[in-house]
Amino acid sequence: MSAQTELRSWVESANGHPDFPLANLPLGVFSLDGDAPRGGVAIGDYIFDLAAACDAGLFADAALEAARSAAASSLNAFFARGASARLALRTGLYELLGEHSAQRTRLQAMGEMLLKPMNQCQLHLPARVGDYTDFYVGIHHANNVGKLFRPDNPLLPNYKYVPIGYHGRASTIDVSGAPVRRPNGQTLPAGASEPVFGASKRLDYELELGIWIGPGNARGEAIPIGEAAAHVAGFCLLNDWSARDLQAWEYQPLGPFLSKSFATSVSPWVVLPEALAPFRCAQPPRPAGDPQPLPYLFDERDQQLGALDIELEVLLLTEAMRAQGLPAQRIALSSTQNMYWTVAQMVAHHSVNGCSLQPGDLFGSGTLSGPSADSCGSLLEVTEGGKRALELPSGETRTFLEDGDEIILKARCRREGYPSIGFGECRGRVLPASAAAAR
Amino acid sequence: MSAQTELRSWVESANGHPDFPLANLPLGVFSLDGDAPRGGVAIGDYIFDLAAACDAGLFADAALEAARSAAASSLNAFFARGASARLALRTGLYELLGEHSAQRTRLQAMGEMLLKPMNQCQLHLPARVGDYTDFYVGIHHANNVGKLFRPDNPLLPNYKYVPIGYHGRASTIDVSGAPVRRPNGQTLPAGASEPVFGASKRLDYELELGIWIGPGNARGEAIPIGEAAAHVAGFCLLNDWSARDLQAWEYQPLGPFLSKSFATSVSPWVVLPEALAPFRCAQPPRPAGDPQPLPYLFDERDQQLGALDIELEVLLLTEAMRAQGLPAQRIALSSTQNMYWTVAQMVAHHSVNGCSLQPGDLFGSGTLSGPSADSCGSLLEVTEGGKRALELPSGETRTFLEDGDEIILKARCRREGYPSIGFGECRGRVLPASAAAAR
Known part of the structure; x- marks a missing residue:
């Protein structure tokens, strides 16, 4: 050491x-x-x-x-x-x-x-993305979002058995620094019975860990959980930009689509698994009463060493803050320890049906919120669905993102006896919606 | 003529x-x-x-x-x-x-x-698929499936406003003839409170039109509905193989994932839009009381000539039928006229948020069932969720697909005064689940 x-x-x-x-x-x-x-x-x-x-x-x-x-x-x-x-x-x-x-x-x-x-x-962008899959393994995020829809029963019955994920759009993955144009689309205004078309009014970010896939598996051959780590090529930060108003109207019954496919940003540097070895840790024990993972998702070594201890941070810089010479303001501090499933469990699950993973495929972890208010990985959670405005040092408030706002994700690994390392930044600044389409 | x-x-x-x-x-x-x-x-x-x-x-x-x-x-x-x-x-x-x-x-x-x-x-496979998007524009299918879950309210409120779609898996798209291995995965047995792992028992096909995308749009620039047809490079048949038991357990809240990502088959021949020109027709009028499409989805010429009149067919050939020398049995006859949205509407919707479409992207139409029992594009519908067995000339019955079953999709265009054309076949035969993973 x-x-x-x-x-x-x-x-x-x-x-x-x-x-x-x-x-x-x-x-x-x-x-x-x-x-x-x-x-x-x-x-x-x-x-x-x-x-x-x-x-x-x-x-x-x-x-x-x-x-x-x-x-x-x-x-x-x-x-x-x-x-x-x-x-x-x-x-x-x-x-x-x-x-x-x-x-x-x-x-x-x-x-x-x-x-x-x-x-x-x-x-x-460090690699050509073949397929992009976004998971949902941040249990506090799943709880927080679930509460907005189902206060008494936030987590669906499958959550603690299935590493929930869905296919995302590969053609709109950008490297950090690319601007993010506010999307146009259909939304259902509160109380209305018919949708309207226009620019999203509830634009949000999502703080995620990105996982680059390495060798991958032949079609039809599931990757056993004990071998899953060998198929991870590296890690990055990922911002799963989300238009909450488009999402609420479109997502039933087949999941998010245009509310996510306008942009996904990743940090440019691929942090290799070897660099993260000192920051491996045991998967936090499941709360009493939670089921054990099914055998195809359980590996003793993965439980002991398959989790990651990475500090994650979200910062916001608005036009007014820029004009006033203020620095970006931290709006969340979280950790990869908020993952209910390990990366190896995500890999094993994704391939268990025979689906082939390929070099350059990208996974998102899902939003990694912590249990407290200052550790929420999206504005949807910070503002409780837009009900509590976030106050900024510039005197402004935010419920969702405004044009000109810039979101900066950062990640850092620290452990006594080891040099700290970081991921660099994943930045994106919001541009106004296209006027042509907004008509 | x-x-x-x-x-x-x-x-x-x-x-x-x-x-x-x-x-x-x-x-x-x-x-x-x-x-x-x-x-x-x-x-x-x-x-x-x-x-x-x-x-x-x-x-x-x-x-x-x-x-x-x-x-x-x-x-x-x-x-x-x-x-x-x-x-x-x-x-x-x-x-x-x-x-x-x-x-x-x-x-x-x-x-x-x-x-x-x-x-x-x-x-x-005729092209490298960048992104694959599966739509849900077959309104009879949406109705039939919706009824299984919500008998009184089968169509969700967004259906008649939004051409519903979701991202699919590109790495597992196969050309016709490739075998389809029955997937393993988690399912929740009827009445159980905990899932089990094993081979899918409710393997199904879905009869779809495939759409190959041509030039595509620059990031952030929506394709206007009036220009959408110019971005379609051609058409094929598409079988969106589905494991209904995996799907039922996994799909909330983010949509289908492993229940679809094990295999998607397409026919090898790309039928060009020019060959289909004689088989263009008006979009069938919307039922009384249905809303008009929002302006970004409405184009007079598209309404007049943007629909397609293609006859679609599903045939089944089992091992026993093969042994008895019986031909494949037709189990459905349907049509692309069962699409509630045109292809141009799908293209315009997909890009309206600025999402870039690229040459070689593939769309599926969604299952194209007709209104009658003999026009259902999936066994889920034919058998009403597995309740009514389909009888075959071999003396067998089917609720869902058995190992060795082969599904053959065909398509034909006919119009008085024009030579008929066809799409060729989209075939796939079911292989037993992998034993290793089934443990």
Whole structure:
């Protein structure tokens, strides 16, 4: 442990960096000055250019193979290679970037050939998303939302047996920073018997953990729970933007559709399972009276070590706050410990019917609210369905998002004896609805 | 009209062919003897090899460009080119394949270089599916299924305002002929308070029209209803296999998931909108008292000519019927006139929130049942939720599908004064559930 605490890099900005110290080394896809998007690794304030490193002969053998596939314009092929490629790449990167690297002088001389200043780079979606599945494993969120509809019986009978999920829209997944246009659609005004068409008035965010899928399974072959972790390629933050008024009117009987498909944002950096290993923990015990998971969803090791201890944060920055020079305001602090099901349980469930998971598939965890008012992962919960306005330091209030509002998700892992790591940000700013369609 | 009726091909098997006369010319992707999959055109009992035709210099100018893109291993690029490419290709094909083709002698001499016997070819999925959306526009199906749950109030209040749809799973879309493995999953036995795990006991099919999407829209730019037809690249048959017992237990509150994601089958031939032009018709008038569509869903021309008159058929062939030498038994005869919403309305609705549609996206119409018992597009409806067994000529009965059962969907267009065309078949045979997972 102490060895890891002391791991320092000759890239000075990495040491003590809140997100990207040497212990993290997340992968992403970047470009600079409009050149071709390619894979890179976040280290402090820089992006380590994997293609440049390969070309310069900095890697050999398995690390070179892994780095070549991670240097591509999307990480799908790298995801497909699984844990051995990740380990080979990380070992190679530690050797190159550690404080006592044998090649330090040569690498420093390469300067920006090798290390691109992150703030000058554009970050892209790290992989082509095949299928996107959004789960609903945040039990406090399910409870809070259920209470708005069914005060006496918030959780449906299947919730504690089934890791509930649904298919989402892959074509509208954006990387952090892409603006989010307020959607138009049908809504049923309170008390009305006929819907109206127009811009959503109840635009919301959802704080989620994103899970990138690795090798995946052949069609018809379920992934056993004990092998599920091997099919996870990495993690990110995910904002499942939601138009609550469209959702309330459209979602019966087949689930959310246009209320979600206008935009989903993910953070650009894929935090690898190896970087998160120190932050694994036991799945919190189920409350007394809850059923045990069915055998296909139960694995002793997964129960002991399959959960994650990641601190999650939502911040809001409005136009007025920007004008007044105020910083973004934290509106929720939550944790991945609010997941009723582990990621391995989600993988095992998704494939148990023979459905094939593929490299580059993306899962959302569902909104990860905590049990308290200051840990709610959506405005729907914070404002109790729009009934209690949220007060902001600018003197404004919010029930749902206004045009110009920016939502910033962050995540951090801390544990005594280990260097902290972070996920970077998942940002999105609300643009006004399209006037053409709003007529 | 009469000119078209008389359109004959020198490919003799095309003349009077139930599916693929010269008037149809659907596109697909095929391979022969394990060679590389490539685009072809169905003509009678043959597949016209587009790559071979291009290489032989049979096309020029716009027809050549179109044929080159349709000759690829998937039709996505061709779909992206829209109506002008389809017209150029069809014109070129008419010239080559018509009875009085100037090149007839040369083409006949090319023999199987150009025309591959269809029964020796393997057919593939015609395009890479980006996103798959399943709609629910078959109003009799919605009524029939709704009655099983809510006898007094079968249709939910949104049905006549919203073309209801949900996201489906793209990774498990198969071409006709691929077997369908019975899924395992959780179900809640009647009267039980806890679910059990095992093979689905209520496996069903759904008779649907499939719609392949063409050019598509930029993110944030809704497709106006008047332009929606330009974004449809073609049509096929679609079987939305469904495990009713998994569905009943899992679908609240976010919609169907594992009960559908194990398999979706499509017919291999993409019937182009131009081939269907003679079979366009007016949208049947809405019953008295039904609301008019909201303006974004209403277009006069679409109401007059945007519906389709396609006869749809479901056949069942069991192991016992096969053993007794019996032919497949027709169990439903329905029509695309049972769609409450047109395809253009589905396209306009899907994109109205700014969601981008892309070439190769696939829509399912939803189950297209008719109003009568012999026109039901699923066993759930035929057997009223499993209560009335279907009797078969083999002496067997069915409430839901048994292992070895094969479902065959067919479609035919007929209109006085026009040559009939067909869609070919969408077949799938049920394999037993995987024993490993069934434990």
